[in-house]
Amino acid sequence: MSRDEGPNVPDERLTAVLRPVRAGNGFEEALEQILQVVRLGLVPGGERLPAERELAEQLGISRVTLREVLRVLQDQGLVESRRGRYGGTFVLARADAGGEDELRRRVAAVDIEDVLRFREVLEVGAAGLCAAHRLDAERGARLREALRRTHEAPLGDYRRLDTLLHLTLAELCGSPSLTAQYAAVRAQVNELLDCIPLLVRNLEHSQRQHTALVEAVLDGDADGARNIAREHCAGTAALLRGFLA
Structure with missing residues (x-):
């Protein structure tokens, strides 16, 4: 996946899902779209979401709004934030607890x-x-x-x-x-x-x-x-x- 310090090239896997949100519901629509990315498995568990700059540009929102969206996903146990040179926001593997039922x-x-x-x-x-x-x-x-x-x-x-x-x-x-x-x-x-x-x-x-x-x-x-x-x-x-x- 792209890094903040690297070229800002959109991830081709996500272009069908991520699109600029409409004014007025930026947070809600951005959350909906990133949830789709996670639910569709377009970024597998253990892999990193695109850099904040790239995601914010694709969604047409500020990085402040994006961070609020990512914080919700983290609170729900869907992603985790890692610091350091190879840090970023990583999708967590889906839990198997409960199984088919x-x-x-x-x-x-x-x-x-x-x-x-x-x-x-x-x-x-x-x-x-x-x-x-x-x-x-x-x-x-x-x-x-x-x-x-x-x-x-x-x-x-x-x-x-x-x-x-x-x-x-x-x-x-x-x-x-x-x-x-x-x-x-x-x-x-x-x-x-x-x-x-x-x-x-x-x-x-x-x-x-x-x-x-x-x-x-x-x-x-x-x-x-x-x-x-x-x-x-x-x-x-x-x-x-x-x-x-």
Whole structure:
């Protein structure tokens, strides 16, 4: 991650989530966005958040306001501040206390069907838009790189990199509103996925779908991209319904 003394280059993993907040609710909206970063696992436990200067610029807030946000996250046991040359704000690993029962309690109030349907609408729409408008070479390379990372991901890191792939697709569709809505619903989906086990066979199937989806998008096949995205969402929905219904 970047350091305060280093070049202020935005972390590409976070560009789909972090955006300038609106005047009037700067603290609340900044807190919401950084919570999404943590909940989505975009910065894994043990790794450092971007430097304060970078975060403040991306969010369009003062460093004083940012420090108030980080203090709340620290009080909630989500991050910790470390001093020294290699210091900064580090994301804490999620506690396992309570296990599956605790996770089930956390999502008990979630309308699973609503979350899954909204996710499908956004993912199918994003895939179709990316394919219909054709990605230029730079954006196509970003999508290919996000896919490559999922293929090389160790099992314990798969869901984070899978999330990054889908966030990249949402960001590349060209609609900041869709991207923001997708980041929010994906955070809810990840909360649900935390309640079920990682199944190697399902991951292999998902990877084949990911590859087909990226190929359809890069080929400009909007109908094909939408159909693959819809099928992919349906597979995840079936697993979640099976384990949690």
